[in-house]
Amino acid sequence: MIKISSKDNPSVKRAIRLMTSARERRKSGLIICEGARLCGDAAESGVVIEELFCTGTALEKYSDYLEGLIKKAGAVCEITDEIAKKISDTENTQGVFIVAQAPQVESRLEQLHSTGEYVLLEDLQDPSNVGAIFRTAEALGVDGIILTEGCASCFSPKALRAGMGAMFRIPIFRTDDAPSAMRAAVERNMRPMAAVPREGAADVTGIRFFKGAIMCIGNEGNGLSDELIEACPEKVTIPMNGRAESLNAATAAAILMWEMMRGYMQ
Numbered sequence: 001m002i003k004i005s006s007k008d009n010p011s012v013k014r015a016i017r018l019m020t021s022a023r024e025r026r027k028s029g030l031i032i033c034e035g036a037r038l039c040g041d042a043a044e045s046g047v048v049i050e051e052l053f054c055t056g057t058a059l060e061k062y063s064d065y066l067e068g069l070i071k072k073a074g075a076v077c078e079i080t081d082e083i084a085k086k087i088s089d090t091e092n093t094q095g096v097f098i099v100a101q102a103p104q105v106e107s108r109l110e111q112l113h114s115t116g117e118y119v120l121l122e123d124l125q126d127p128s129n130v131g132a133i134f135r136t137a138e139a140l141g142v143d144g145i146i147l148t149e150g151c152a153s154c155f156s157p158k159a160l161r162a163g164m165g166a167m168f169r170i171p172i173f174r175t176d177d178a179p180s181a182m183r184a185a186v187e188r189n190m191r192p193m194a195a196v197p198r199e200g201a202a203d204v205t206g207i208r209f210f211k212g213a214i215m216c217i218g219n220e221g222n223g224l225s226d227e228l229i230e231a232c233p234e235k236v237t238i239p240m241n242g243r244a245e246s247l248n249a250a251t252a253a254a255i256l257m258w259e260m261m262r263g264y265m266q
Helices: 010-020 022-028 036-044 056-061 063-072 081-087 127-140 157-163 178-187 226-231 249-264
Strands: 002-004 030-034 049-055 075-079 096-101 118-121 144-148 172-175 191-195 213-217 234-237
Touching: 010 022, 010 030, 010 049, 010 075, 010 081, 010 096, 022 030, 030 036, 030 157, 036 049, 036 063, 036 096, 049 056, 049 063, 049 081, 056 063, 063 096, 075 081, 118 127, 118 178, 118 249, 127 144, 127 157, 127 249, 144 178, 178 191, 178 213, 178 226, 191 226, 213 249
Parallel strands: 002 075, 049 075, 118 144, 118 213, 144 172, 191 213, 191 234
Antiparallel strands: 030 096, 049 096
């Protein structure tokens, strides 16, 4: 085990950059996770861990999680509480971090199973919303999530925390042309659905879902693009009887996914 007491240590400086810079994460192909449980989930999911950082207190307090992490990490570093605070993206850090290789994201949408149930996220900007949607999708048994190029990264520190490690376990796909991807899905007898807050869309609570559905959920402020809406043969909406005009993206996604999956959970 390597003991580090300087904030100027190259490994510490890299960890800080990974925590604060999306550009650094993209360029390096690395991610950083914080928290004993999340780091443990990453290790159990087969993520390749380059470095483990933990404080002396964490070594004692989270020994159950750290035992497996220590065995799988390329390097193990004991850091001071001050360094942990410097790396951390949270107010009260547990003092456990890993630097790991980013998991694989599939760009070939023909890998989608034509009888699977999927969610497509178009240009969501809040990483916490992205993470929360991953967490709900995993809990409900969704077969995978498709992200457009404009989406916030599902491997940012905030998304990872909100997702509770779901992105390590659920298949992830990426597309730079969602409308074309959905038109291709229709040709495979899949069923893309555009979630829209508009009159004329079908009430999602009254739809009979079949295998092969793709629920498309749009940007927090603007919703789905017109081109993607046109590419989806079906438009669905969440009925709302209260005064609020809209729902948080993660809340709306949870309702839509529940309706899509509930027939298969009985």
